[in-house]
Amino acid sequence: MSLDPVNRLSSIVALIQRRQSAAEGATPARSKATARSRSKPAVALDSLGKRVMARIDAIAPDDPQRRRKVFTTFIEAALLNELGENLINDAGFHQMVDTISQTLLEEPLLSAQVETAIDALLSAPG
Incomplete structure (x- = not known):
């Protein structure tokens, strides 16, 4: 069985959102407002991508933890x-x-997908 890391991350995010809403005592109206505020236009996503790439570019190429830091930056x-x-x-x-990144980095079933994602982030034009 193949696991899609994007779907798995989406599941983790959904769980965190449910717990956050429960902890905040979100009402249906508040939840709808929060959901609307979380929907991002393409411009915002482009800006997010640029910020992520700038942060990745700031990680020293010879840093022994570079790959882990790149992945953690992406997860954040x-x-x-x-x-x-x-x-x-x-x-x-x-x-x-840090906990989510470490868990995903240590998951043997996701190893290839995580390494592919890191490679893609490192090779993307910054």
Whole structure:
């Protein structure tokens, strides 16, 4: 059985959104407003991509942790895109990003897909 890493990440994001909504005591009206605020126009996604690539370019080419940092940067951007930029200031957000990144990096079934994603990020024009 082949696992699609994008679908798996989407499932993780959906679970986090449900838990975040439950923790915040979101009402249906609030949930709809939050969902609308999270939908990103193409321009915003382009800007997000540029910011991610700028952060990746800032990682030293000889950094022994470069591949891990590139993947973590991608996961952080994906979560911020899905859950809202305001999470960047949340005390537990970076720990959550590190935990998710580490879990995905250590998952043997995703190894090839993760390496392919990292290679694509490193070869993308910045």
